[in-house]
Amino acid sequence: MTDTTIDTARLQARKRIRNARISAFVRYVVLLAVGLVMLYPLIWLVGASFKTNNEIFANPGFMPQNPTLDGYIEGWKTSTPYTFGTFFLNSFKIILPKVIGTVISCTFVAYGFARFDFPFKKILFGSVIAILLLPNVVTRIPQYILFRDLGWLDSFLPLWVPSALAGDAFFVFMLVQFLRAIPGDMEEAARVDGANSWQTLLFIVVPMLAPALISVALFQFMWTMNDFLGPLIYISSVDKYPVSLALKLSIDTTEAFAWNRILAMSVLTITPALAVFFAAQKYFIEGISAGGIKG
Amino acid sequence: MTSRRFLGLGYLAPYIIGLLVFTLVPFLASLYLSFTDYNLMSAPTWTGLENYIDLFTNDRTFRRSLTVTLIYVFTTVPLKLAFALFIAYILNYRLRGINFFRTAFYVPSILGGSIAIAVLWRYIFATNGLVNMGLVGLGFEPVNWFGDPTNALFTITLLRCWQFGSAMVIFLAALQSIDKSLYEAASIDGATKFTSFVFITIPLLTPVIFFNLIMQMVQAFQEFNGPYIITQGGPLKSTYLLPLYIYDEAFKRFDMGYASAIAWVLFVIIMVLTLIAFWSSKKWVFYAGDKRS
Numbered sequence: 159m160t161d162t163t164i165d166t167a168r169l170q171a172r173k174r175i176r177n178a179r180i181s182a183f184v185r186y187v188v189l190l191a192v193g194l195v196m197l198y199p200l201i202w203l204v205g206a207s208f209k210t211n212n213e214i215f216a217n218p219g220f221m222p223q224n225p226t227l228d229g230y231i232e233g234w235k236t237s238t239p240y241t242f243g244t245f246f247l248n249s250f251k252i253i254l255p256k257v258i259g260t261v262i263s264c265t266f267v268a269y270g271f272a273r274f275d276f277p278f279k280k281i282l283f284g285s286v287i288a289i290l291l292l293p294n295v296v297t298r299i300p301q302y303i304l305f306r307d308l309g310w311l312d313s314f315l316p317l318w319v320p321s322a323l324a325g326d327a328f329f330v331f332m333l334v335q336f337l338r339a340i341p342g343d344m345e346e347a348a349r350v351d352g353a354n355s356w357q358t359l360l361f362i363v364v365p366m367l368a369p370a371l372i373s374v375a376l377f378q379f380m381w382t383m384n385d386f387l388g389p390l391i392y393i394s395s396v397d398k399y400p401v402s403l404a405l406k407l408s409i410d411t412t413e414a415f416a417w418n419r420i421l422a423m424s425v426l427t428i429t430p431a432l433a434v435f436f437a438a439q440k441y442f443i444e445g446i447s448a449g450g451i452k453g
Numbered sequence: 454m455t456s457r458r459f460l461g462l463g464y465l466a467p468y469i470i471g472l473l474v475f476t477l478v479p480f481l482a483s484l485y486l487s488f489t490d491y492n493l494m495s496a497p498t499w500t501g502l503e504n505y506i507d508l509f510t511n512d513r514t515f516r517r518s519l520t521v522t523l524i525y526v527f528t529t530v531p532l533k534l535a536f537a538l539f540i541a542y543i544l545n546y547r548l549r550g551i552n553f554f555r556t557a558f559y560v561p562s563i564l565g566g567s568i569a570i571a572v573l574w575r576y577i578f579a580t581n582g583l584v585n586m587g588l589v590g591l592g593f594e595p596v597n598w599f600g601d602p603t604n605a606l607f608t609i610t611l612l613r614c615w616q617f618g619s620a621m622v623i624f625l626a627a628l629q630s631i632d633k634s635l636y637e638a639a640s641i642d643g644a645t646k647f648t649s650f651v652f653i654t655i656p657l658l659t660p661v662i663f664f665n666l667i668m669q670m671v672q673a674f675q676e677f678n679g680p681y682i683i684t685q686g687g688p689l690k691s692t693y694l695l696p697l698y699i700y701d702e703a704f705k706r707f708d709m710g711y712a713s714a715i716a717w718v719l720f721v722i723i724m725v726l727t728l729i730a731f732w733s734s735k736k737w738v739f740y741a742g743d744k745r746s
Contacts, residue, residue, distance in 0.1 A: 274461025300479035323471030424569035
């Protein structure tokens with residue numbers, strides 16, 4: 159009697175292990191299949207950028223038959239008087255001030271929300287959530303008129319200034335959530351020791367907030383690099399084009415047969431975002447899990 | 454203490470200025486403009502409800518655009534969320550290499566919004582592009598992706614579903630926080646994997662499903678880059694989503710009043726759907742205990 163019970167128990171245990179193995183196997187197969195289908199277009203893109211034009215629409219494989227740098231060399235020159243070098247420089251001229259402005263202004267605002275009490279705090283924090291959900295499409299036209307009246311059209315100011323005034327509510331929200339999770343003991347101690355709120359922010363809060371600030375900087379970098387509609391509306395001179403507009407321009411102006419140039423430049427424009435992601439993926443994943451994110 | 458009260462507001466100063474100048478005033482201004490005729494050259498002239506009446510009575514482009522937008526949102530958002538949840542569920546297991554897969558699946562989300570990827574999409578769905586080469590290789594008929602109205606919209610849906618990474622990471626974090634003992638208790642009571650998924654996993658995930666639903670919906674209604682680059686709104690305006698129509702009216706025809714009216718219709722639709730989601734959430738979103746997650 160006891161023997162049979164032990165036997166059934168053993169049998170069940172063995173069955174459970176077998177089921178677990180099958181389950182793991184099925185999961186791997188699904189993950190690999192999905193991963194391959196998802197990443198193949200990107201892999202193909204990289205291969206295709208080294209192919210000749212004829213081969214792009216003839217060879218579904220990754221490896222180019224006659225690898226050539228033609229796409230890169232010709233694509234880099236563009237059909238404008240400028241090279242892609244100018245456009246990359248423009249992109250970075252937009253990105254750098256925007257990221258710095260975002261990090262500084264959002265730190266101040268998040269610190270204010272998380273550590274102080276003041277009149278209308280509830281309404282103001284409510285407005286952060288409201289901006290988060292507010293479709294930009296409603297404010298875009300008057301913003302354009304405002305920037306036109308200020309004489310800011312065809313400059314980078316419309317892209318910089320709203321972010322420098324903590325306009326990206328998502329980052330404010332994320333930093334407030336992050337700060338609320340950190341106990342205020344250290345700041346209290348600093349205050350007792352005579353530090354003012356500004357010193358407390360700079361020497362105590364900012365170092366603790368550092369990982370979250372890195373996430374903010376990385377996301378803003380990536381989004382600005384990918385941003386298309388903003389530059390499309392505000393930038394009109396070709397010499398100020400960022401890479402996203404330059405790429406669109408090259409589709410419109412490149413002769414219909416020079417696909418490899420466009421694909422080669424596409425590879426170049428996604429490289430900075432990819433490099434940053436792989437160098438700092440931990441911050442991306444933590445950032446999304448912490449705040450929940452669009453994208 | 455009073456000085457400290459105002460100190461908080463001091464730290465908020467940049468935000469308050471930005472809120473007024475770049476959000477609140479433009480928000481009200483666009484409502485006002487939607488009741489005017491304004492071409493940037495002369496001052497806006499008040500026309501009352503004319504723009505709205507025009508939109509709903511004799512603008513066939515608007516009706517087409519609105520229909521296409523609704524079809525796009527109601528197919529893309531559920532597909533994307535279902536796919537994200539499916540992959541998160543598979544990943545939520547003690548698998549070796551889970552970090553590798555999580556990273557790999559997130560890569561498209563890093564790049565998805567970029568013009569480069571929209572360009573890539575144009576090539577892989579071209580008549581003799583990568584997708585059709587694959588289909589022919591597998592013995593299927595090639596598909597005319599951009600020539601057929603239904604297919605063209607679907608390529609944009611596919612592009613956005615391809616970027617399921619953010620929703621997946623949020624689902625995965627929520628799945629990992631579910632107490633394993635719940636599943637053990639259920640399996641002792643004879644529940645199968647499927648019943649525990651339906652009766653334990655899904656209810657505990659409703660807060661993040663709700664969050665993802667709202668965020669993805671607001672975003673989908675504003676889709677611009679995909680149709681602008683990949684299909685240019687065509688064929689037969691089948692991918693002419695409302696943001697494209699607003700862009701053309703505002704920045705190509707400089708009909709700011711009319712464009713504002715379209716923007717407000719879009720805004721009201723998003724608002725109403727968001728409010729329905731919030732209102733109905735009391736019935737279907739389950740917050741474990743008092744802990745709001």
